[in-house]
Structures are given as structure tokens and as C-alpha cells.
Amino acid sequence: MLAVALNACGGAPPAPAEAPAKEEAPADAAAPTEAPAEAEAPAEASSDETITIGVTMKFDDLWLTTLRDAMTTYADSQPGVELIAVDSKEDVAVQLGQVENFVAQKVDAIIVIPANTDAVDPMTQAAQEAGIPLVYVNRKPVELPEGVVYVGSDSIDAGIFQGEWLAEQLGGKGNVVIMQGDLAQEAAQQRTEGV
Incomplete structure (x- = not known):
């Protein structure tokens, strides 16, 4: 699960897929009565607009x-x-x-x-x-x-990931001390909850 989250955060963009071969309409197909509306191009900011x-x-x-x-x-x-x-x-x-x-x-x-x-x-x-x-x-x-x-991240999930990683590193043995940051911040509270 962690690898998926990390993968989603970076890496090269996927290569563009090849366009499918264009199918030709049969000769006896009815022609549309109206041309489809063209999509508007996004407005570009002028060079002097900030x-x-x-x-x-x-x-x-x-x-x-x-x-x-x-x-x-x-x-x-x-x-x-x-x-x-x-x-x-x-x-x-x-x-x-x-x-x-x-x-x-x-x-x-x-x-x-x-x-x-x-x-x-x-x-x-x-x-x-x-x-x-x-x-x-x-x-x-x-x-x-x-x-x-x-x-931002989900702080409880971040705490869970941290706890799982630490447990793996320690092989399920040892003593652990949790040092928290600013206790007024939800991240410190929720990450500790997740651990």
C-alpha cells in the first residue's frame, strides 16, 4: 500500500497511448444534420497578466x-x-x-x-x-x-505507516519512545493515534 502511495506522488508521466485507428463510416451511413459544437479552447493568460x-x-x-x-x-x-x-x-x-x-x-x-x-x-x-x-x-x-x-496527507494513516515500518525494523522486539511535535497540531495528535 505504501509503494502505491509513493508511486502516485512521483515518477515519470505515463507514455501517451497510441491513438486508435480511425474507422471510416460506411458509405450508406446517414450524414448528421448539424455539425457537433466545437469545444472551446481554454483562455490563455495575456503575457502581462499576473x-x-x-x-x-x-x-x-x-x-x-x-x-x-x-x-x-x-x-x-x-x-x-x-x-x-x-x-x-x-x-x-x-x-x-x-x-x-x-x-x-x-x-x-x-x-x-x-x-x-x-x-x-x-x-x-x-x-x-x-x-x-x-x-x-x-x-x-x-x-x-x-x-x-x-x-495533505491523512495523519492517522501516516502514523499507521510509521508504526508498521518501525515494527518491521525492530522485528517486533525492543522498546519504543514516541517524541511528539507541537501537541496543538492535529498532525502530532493524529499521527500518534495512528502509531
């Missing part, structure tokens, strides 16, 4: 720094994409103010790694009232608001 994404997250965390660096590198490689990342300092009030600032700046989307997964409602409300798409990343809100996206 998509601005606001990100609020804790900066003094090794994993989140790695994530922020990856987001910044990717955004920098995309023409017309601006990423504004701000440090939430793991403070709910600071983070709400940052989301409100993003709304005032009329960013095109907001990404939040919540300081407290039980205190997301005011941020959600601010973004939704402004019609700005909102994505919670890495820390799933206790109650995921309707119309909002969460991107």
Missing part, C-alpha cells in the same frame, strides 16, 4: 521551510505567477490579519497552513466573502469548511 497567490505559514519549521522553498521555486519558474509568502509566526491573530491583507490586495488565491486547525472559520469567511479560492495545506481544519480545499 496571477498572485498569497501564502501564510510558519517560517521557523524545517519541513515548512522545505515546502515554502519548493512553492517559491515553482512559482518563480512560471511566467506570470507571483507568490507572496508571509510568516504566520504560528499565531492565529497574525494569520487572520495576513489573510485579510491578501483579501485587501485582491490576490487570486490564498494558501493557508493553519496555526490552529480549530480556528480557521474567520479566515475561511474572509476569503469566501471576497470570492477568493482558499486552500488549506498540510494541516487539515478540524471541520473542513464547504467550498474549501485541503491538500
Whole structure:
């Protein structure tokens, strides 16, 4: 199961399948009375149009720094994409103010790694009232608001995988100590539950 999850996260894209041979209609087939409607091509952004994404997250965390660096590198490689990342300092009030600032700046989307997964409602409300798409990343809100996206792993499953791996490595013998991270975070709580 773990190999499947890892496989889904990376690797080369599958090679395109060969197009099936085109079948010709029999000569006596009735011709359609109307031509099918053509699908509209997606609108392309003009070269001077910029998509601005606001990100609020804790900066003094090794994993989140790695994530922020990856987001910044990717955004920098995309023409017309601006990423504004701000440090939430793991403070709910600071983070709400940052989301409100993003709304005032009329960013095109907001990404939040919540300081407290039980205190997301005011941020959600601010973004939704402004019609700005909102994505919670890495820390799933206790109650995921309707119309909002969460991107991240299932922390209980992650704990189960960690426990199974550790049991394999120890051959079912030995003593284990669990060291937890921030106990206020759902990931620390749920991963421990999974172990």
C-alpha cells in the first residue's frame, strides 16, 4: 500500500497511448444534420497578466521551510505567477490579519497552513466573502469548511505507516519512545493515534 502511495506522488508521466485507428463510416451511413459544437479552447493568460497567490505559514519549521522553498521555486519558474509568502509566526491573530491583507490586495488565491486547525472559520469567511479560492495545506481544519480545499496527507494513516515500518525494523522486539511535535497540531495528535 505504501509503494502505491509513493508511486502516485512521483515518477515519470505515463507514455501517451497510441491513438486508435480511425474507422471510416460506411458509405450508406446517414450524414448528421448539424455539425457537433466545437469545444472551446481554454483562455490563455495575456503575457502581462499576473496571477498572485498569497501564502501564510510558519517560517521557523524545517519541513515548512522545505515546502515554502519548493512553492517559491515553482512559482518563480512560471511566467506570470507571483507568490507572496508571509510568516504566520504560528499565531492565529497574525494569520487572520495576513489573510485579510491578501483579501485587501485582491490576490487570486490564498494558501493557508493553519496555526490552529480549530480556528480557521474567520479566515475561511474572509476569503469566501471576497470570492477568493482558499486552500488549506498540510494541516487539515478540524471541520473542513464547504467550498474549501485541503491538500495533505491523512495523519492517522501516516502514523499507521510509521508504526508498521518501525515494527518491521525492530522485528517486533525492543522498546519504543514516541517524541511528539507541537501537541496543538492535529498532525502530532493524529499521527500518534495512528502509531
